[in-house]
Amino acid sequence: MAQQDSTGLQSLLEKQQDDMISNAVPTVRERKKTLLKLKRLLVDQEAALIEALVTDMRRPAFEAFSFEIALLLNEIDYVCRSLTKWMRSERSIHSKFGYIETIRKKRSPFGSVLIISPWNYPLQLALMPAISAIAAGNRCVIKPSEYAPATSKLLQRVISQTFSPEVLTVVPGDVQTAKQLISRPFNLIFFTGSQETGKAVSQQAAKQLIPVITELGGKNPCILDETGYSPEAIREIVWGKFLNAGQTCIAPDTLFVHESIYAKTLSEIAAVLLSFYGDHAKESKDYGRICNRAHFEKLLHVLTQGKIRFGGDYNAEELFIAPTVLTDIPSESPIWHDEIFGPILPVIPYANLESLLHQQVIQRDALVAYIFSKHKPCIKLLENHMRSTTISINQVIQHGANPHVAFGGVGRSGHGSYHGKAGFQAFSYEKTAYNVYRYLTVPGKFPPYSDQNLHIVKKFRKWLL
Structure with missing residues (x-):
């Protein structure tokens, strides 16, 4: 990146942070106004946004609207309905020996937030965290993925036409741009992407003591036991797996079947x-493509790690890989521990769920764990085994569109959650005003201390402290 661009980034950040200092924290009315401007942008630019998403991903227009634009519109509506309640301060009064204390708590914005978004849902995963950040009162800089150039370019243009850069701005660019941004003293960084890049972002941020929220995905297991089988269940699993050609962080990664x-x-x-896709998925208007060449090559290697029971076709020129089912996975195959993130579904039989869990082939801290079952002990067994933030029962994907469900990871799948109230809390911190009204002087509080005073403190500690 040129020095002039680097200077421009620093100037932008300083303007956002100076604006936070010189102006009062945005009121609930101002935050809602900003969010409604973003909603109007999405509505007015709907056709152009869908066209960009189709260009970048060959994504069906139905999926582009449903899983990018509609989710954002619903999130804005929910946040605007709830924001007044979330912003209310909490006040409590406590009476203790010799004094009365009042405690007032409220949520305060971090300041200037950097959002680094991925290529698989380039609109939704750029603006969804921005909605949470704005609701919490922050200023935002969005770095969209260079692997979704049409969406990135359009997003930069329409955001710059709608918002002051001190409030919300988009900075496109490659990995060098991202490195330049991460090196700046933002007040919070929100990153969605791979575990490897997430580690690098967190390490760089740690040098400046910048808090980081990471959404990193993972090998989401899907358990189908004998009580959960039905044609409807299979349709749900297949839809969730091959949505967006398998490039969804909460897609079922591997299916374990009784x-x-x-x-x-x-x-x-x-x-x-x-x-779903007919005899030739390549000709289906409802089936997408792999986003970039590097990921396509990685997925071709995955195709060799088992027996192809269905699909397996690919076209390098179009970055097309057919919906594929793999079986008979060798025990030494990397597919057991590497996230697939593509239209390849390993289907693995098991005899007993408890034994399967003890084999340690399931990532316990995956982003989500799915189970299709009517057997409550099996469901409870999976819930107790997993460390995932979400256990989804008899459905896939749907929880990610629900603003009442916190969306986030733990361990290898990330740190921190957002969506709805969880997002408002993630992009703010608790600020406390503590006030004490004394009406008695507590003897022995100050040095020099005595053994008698220590005895008094031990005896009456509940009332003194």
């Missing part, structure tokens, strides 16, 4: 895929 229903599950998966 051995008693293994054969018919494979048969039903094939039937559902044919009903």
